[in-house]
Amino acid sequence: MKIKLIDNNSKIPTKGSEQAAGYDLYSLYDYYVYPHEKTVIKTGVVMEIPIGFYGRIEPRSGLAIRNGIDVLAGIIDSDYRGEIAVILYNTDKEKTFSIKMGDRIAQIIFEKHYSFDFEVVEKLEESQRGDGGFGSTGV
Numbered sequence: 001m002k003i004k005l006i007d008n009n010s011k012i013p014t015k016g017s018e019q020a021a022g023y024d025l026y027s028l029y030d031y032y033v034y035p036h037e038k039t040v041i042k043t044g045v046v047m048e049i050p051i052g053f054y055g056r057i058e059p060r061s062g063l064a065i066r067n068g069i070d071v072l073a074g075i076i077d078s079d080y081r082g083e084i085a086v087i088l089y090n091t092d093k094e095k096t097f098s099i100k101m102g103d104r105i106a107q108i109i110f111e112k113h114y115s116f117d118f119e120v121v122e123k124l125e126e127s128q129r130g131d132g133g134f135g136s137t138g139v
Helices: 061-067
Strands: 002-005 023-026 031-033 038-042 045-048 053-058 069-072 075-077 085-090 097-099 104-112
Touching: 031 038, 031 085, 061 069, 085 097, 085 104
Parallel strands: none
Antiparallel strands: 002 045, 023 104, 031 097, 038 085, 053 075, 053 104, 069 085
């Protein structure tokens, strides 16, 4: 996949192990994520994701369990050519989370997607579940 590093401190995404699904993304700068606040973290990376795929930004489990850091949003479409940034949210009520330049902050997972044409109809085919929603199949 083609990527562009837009700063001397930008890092190529890396996998933590050979079988890892996600590629770690690195912070381009130092940041603080204050309690119950969100911060946009720049990576300094631009990607040319192949058509038919997208990148999904996900949390790093170690940051989640040890520091309460989560990722908000995070779909990178194949036609996007801007810098990848990550929205981190600090779930902790009291502790500020510190990020240093070069820290692993999130991971990007590349997934296949499909496009559909929609056909408006008056009636849909019946199913066993029907319109049963939240909790309708048990707890």
